[in-house]
């Protein structure tokens with residue numbers, strides 16, 4: 112079984128043919144997918160989709176992306192009701208994005224802390240989006256180290272790896288692991304060194320498309336290419352990696 116721990120089937124790009132996308136994922140043995148919300152509407156859509164197709168192993172995460180933080184004074188109060196849905200398994204994506212700075216940094220930080228508090232209060236794991244902001248993010252996360260964290264699209268390099276692992280953080284790797292270039296080379300070094308118990312795989316589809324499809328729309332079935340690249344770097348079989356990642360995901364999301 113393969114698992115895509117981060118996809119946006121609820122996005123404008125994938126929603127119109129969600130059913131076909133999900134069927135292709137099934138054919139590729141992707142048996143669990145976590146649909147991640149980026150704002151209020153998006154989170155509602157993620158939860159609804161997960162509820163509509165439970166037979167295909169769909170789950171949801173609800174949150175306000177740091178890009179959207181400026182649009183919200185607080186966590187939407189409806190989230191308390193939405194997380195009662197059994198298919199909603201995490202809070203996020205939340206975090207800090209200083210690469211784009213679509214929301215002012217103090218606003219991002221405030222929303223990030225509200226999410227961590229919300230996750231703590233409801234005993235749920237968080238899906239983190241952190242870009243060019245590891246320093247500030249770690250400062251905030253240290254205060255909330257009891258929360259189970261998943262560093263989506265992990266980009267902290269070797270520099271932050273020990274600290275992240277020390278906090279029990281999961282690192283999810285996506286299409287970038289298959290690309291050429293210096294950043295991807297550093298990512299492969301991280302993948303070779305990280306303990307097996309901290310690895311997850313994701314697509315972040317429709318974005319971050321792996322080679323050989325880079326430039327086209329990404330979808331959960333392509334998570335197979337991420338698995339293949341990681342298995343190759345660690346010199347283990349795809350089956351062995353699949354078993355490891357499945358165990359990690361079950362532990363993290365609380366799946367039986």
Ligand SMILES: [Zn+2]
Pocket residue numbers: 204240263264
């Ligand atoms: Zn993200």
Ligand SMILES: [Zn+2]
Pocket residue numbers: 117119147204315
């Ligand atoms: Zn995402």
